[in-house]
Amino acid sequence: MNIIQAKDYKEMGQIAAKKIMEQVNAKPESVLGLATGSTPEGLYEEIIQAHKDDNVSFKDVTTFNLDEYVGLDKDNHQSYYYYMHHLLFNHIDINGGQVNLPNGDALDLQEECNRYEKAIKQADGIDIQILGIGLNGHIGFNEPGTPFSMQTHIVDLDESTRQANARFFDSIDDVPLQAITMGIDTIMQSKQIILIVSGLQKAEALKQLVNGPVTEDFPASILQKHANVTIIADQDALSKLSQ
Ligand SMILES: N[C@@H]1[C@@H](O)[C@H](O)[C@@H](COP(=O)(O)O)O[C@@H]1O
Numbered sequence: 638m639n640i641i642q643a644k645d646y647k648e649m650g651q652i653a654a655k656k657i658m659e660q661v662n663a664k665p666e667s668v669l670g671l672a673t674g675s676t677p678e679g680l681y682e683e684i685i686q687a688h689k690d691d692n693v694s695f696k697d698v699t700t701f702n703l704d705e706y707v708g709l710d711k712d713n714h715q716s717y718y719y720y721m722h723h724l725l726f727n728h729i730d731i732n733g734g735q736v737n738l739p740n741g742d743a744l745d746l747q748e749e750c751n752r753y754e755k756a757i758k759q760a761d762g763i764d765i766q767i768l769g770i771g772l773n774g775h776i777g778f779n780e781p782g783t784p785f786s787m788q789t790h791i792v793d794l795d796e797s798t799r800q801a802n803a804r805f806f807d808s809i810d811d812v813p814l815q816a817i818t819m820g821i822d823t824i825m826q827s828k829q830i831i832l833i834v835s836g837l838q839k840a841e842a843l844k845q846l847v848n849g850p851v852t853e854d855f856p857a858s859i860l861q862k863h864a865n866v867t868i869i870a871d872q873d874a875l876s877k878l879s880q
Pocket residue numbers: 672673674675676677703704768769770771772776777778798802
């Protein structure tokens with residue numbers, strides 16, 4: 638794994654954005670895999686800036702998000718659909734028809750998982766997948782214990798994940814119990830993966846990802862087996878890694 642040290646959160650976003658721009662400039666019809674949470678917010682600000690300042694165009698880009706909560710409609714401000722449009726898509730020239738998120742409000746959720754997985758394959762796979770990491774080692778919403786062979790599926794969220802994400806909701810009771818997520822197998826098929834990590838509270842998780850055993854008990858550890866992973870982390874997140 639290639640590890641790039643950023644001095645802080647801002648620089649982490651800048652370095653990641655530069656890699657996305659290089660990809661889009663080299664291949665305008667790139668397929669990008671996108672993530673939510675607090676970590677990519679700075680990256681999305683940098684992308685919007687590059688779009689405005691350097692005329693980087695996203696009109697031929699296709700995107701697939703990692704996951705979506707079950708039961709929140711698109712207008713719900715805590716849905717990842719809302720997050721992505723609010724923080725990125727509404728500010729760049731991407732074609733709305735080429736933006737993909739799982740529909741957590743679908744009547745038949747299993748059918749929705751199948752449809753999503755198929756859509757990724759039909760797009761010829763993901764060129765660069767952006768990932769964050771949960772404190773318990775989850776990527777997307779693949780919680781500890783998820784078989785590495787899983788593709789897009791419905792997941793029961795861990796109580797610790799619901800608590801960690803409760804800050805975005807009025808109360809913990811409003812945090813959905815389930816989500817749809819790309820599986821580990823889906824993520825591992827991405828041609829390139831960029832994992833962004835920031836802050837002291839993620840230092841232990843990053844250490845386990847890089848130095849720990851590859852185990853389904855810590856889903857992000859599978860990234861050790863991917864041929865093209867770049868970790869962009871700030872000094873705080875890197876503070877527990879052996880040199
Ligand atoms: N499903 C998302 C993940 O994709 C994200 O990586 C994780 C970490 O979020 P944060 O960046 O806010 O720490 O949170 C959520 O659970």
